[in-house]
Amino acid sequence: VILKNKKKRNSKAVQLANKEQTLTREARNEAAHYYARKAFEFQNVRAMNLLGKRVEVFRSDVNYPYGETVVGTVRKYSTVTKKWLLSYRDSRYGPSWINLKAKEYNYKVLDKKMAIQPKDKDLVPFMVGYENAADSKNRNTEGDEEREELTQLLFSCCRGCVEPLKVKKETPILKCHSCQGSFHPDCLDSPITDKTAQRILDEGKKWNCSRCTQCKGCLQHDITFGSHIQSPPATLTLESSEQLHLCSTCNTAYEEKRFCTNCAHTWNDDLYQKIMRRFRWKGKRKPAGKKRGRKRKYVEPETDDGNENDGEDQTPEQIEVDLEEHSIEPSWFYPESEVWGFNEGAMLICDSCKLWVHAGCAKLSRDEYEETSAGDHPIYSKEFLCRTCCKRRCKKLIEALQKEDNMDLFAIPVTEQVAPNYHDVIKNPMDLQSMLQRAVEDEYLNYAWVREAFELMVLNALTFNSHYSKFWNEARRFYHESLRSVFAVHGR
Secondary structure, three states: OOOOOOOOOOHHHHHHHHHHHHHHHHHHHHHHHHHHHHHHHHHHHHOOOOOOOEEEEEEOOOOOOOOEEEEEEEEEEEOOOOEEEEEEOOOOOOOEEEOOOOOOOOOEEOOOOOOOOOOHHHHHHHOOOOOOHHHOOOOOHHHHHHOHHHHHHHHHEEOOOOOEOOOOOOOOOEEOOOOOOEEOHHHOOOOOOHHHHHHHHHHOOOOOOHHHOOOOOOOOOOOOOOOEEEOOOOOOOOOOOOOEEEOHHHHHHHHOOOEOOOOOOEOOHHHHHHHHHHHHHHOOOOOOOOOOOOOOOOOOOOOOHHHOOOOOOOOOOOEOOOOOOOOOOHHHHOOOOOEOOOOOOOEEEOOOOOOEEEOOOOOOOHHHHHHHHHOOOOOOOOOOOOHHHHHHHHHHHHHHHHHHOOOOOOOOOOOOOOOOOHHHHOOOOOOHHHHHHHHHOOOOOOOHHHHHHHHHHHHHHHHHOOOOOHHHHHHHHHHHHHHHHHHHHHOO
16 A cells, blocks of 8 residues: 555555554564563473573583583473573584483583573574564664564574574574574574585475474464474374474374374363363353264263253354365364364274274264264264275275286276277276275275275176176176175175
8 A cells, every 4th residue: 555656645644554564563573572481481391490591511522532611501492302402602612402411411500590581582492473673664763672682683693592693604594484583403403414404405495493383283383392293103194295293282192192093183182171161161052962872982961951942142053064175274173163073072983093083084974973973874883994094994905806806807997909899888987906096095985985896896897798708707706705705804
């Protein structure tokens, strides 16, 4: 608005727009400062209250072989490596990660008096979303002078050790695409070599620091400890090029196997029950009594008949969402979500790996979920499998079918060269190679779909070939033998 129509613009409107922009920037900076202080306090508890303090440590790698006692300031703590990041007063020593609990360092705290409030320099490693006032054309002189030192630290120093960026001329500097913060490779959590950092810069791809990396378990950003790459469990469904980044809270949930194997999101029973009790106490949600199913995670309590319809302030019914038309949003997993199928209230247990799966992630409708819980569903009530276990079962069935195909009659798609006019007779062709490809691409939601494709494949062979011919007899034998030795053994 300001840049367009320069001759016709109103000076008062421009001043008002500049003032609103300045107030918005100041509000965001205040929020960033507030959350940085909270993150500092939270991490300081895990770091034995050493953040921002000067410590004296003995380093055997300095002045080798005698070693030397050096003084440094604690900047960060890593829950991954269980080490503290120190920046040293002597500029000859670069920042380093040290395990202060190790006896070899023999650390000694020099600042005995605990600070009431952390300094701005101590908050730099936790600052996310702070806008540089120098980049704005409409600066508030009074407010900017108060944060001038913090702004200089944020955009001219490393966000890890809070030291000038150019410690060594040959050291590559990584810049986060989201928070615009710069880092030394040694100050990252976990640290990387200069060679790896230079390779990242040469690739030219967008790089994000651990605090700007979204956690796969909660779809949030952890500005306290960050999200780090973890080894995915064998039962988790992930794309081949996708990595599992987890925050410290979700990492604990994964260790306790509290995650959905289909979407990788974590769940928390205690939080869900707490919020549901709050809803019932306020009278906003009075769920009707439902039949307990062998797979249902929660059974909502029975309500009195007199109070069953008493609720003008009841929450609206949860709506079902088609995943093919909508992308999953983080709010769907909240206990108070209005979208059905993605929180702890609608989960089913996999009969193979014994892990819980969101009904929405399994692409079950509410009616299918209720039938499965009540034991009335013709397929899922017999055996419900998560996506990984289902994929493994489908591949096992198809591989067993391939072994039963002695003449390779169903091995590959039928072509016109092999069987002329085949596609004029058969409108829905099917073969074992196509079935295996669909199983690998995760198109089968249940291994009953493999049975359906198997029935179609044999029906096509019996339809196209003449009765009691060689191929007709082989298709009939293959059908009965597969039912006996494949589906009766590997299916239910």
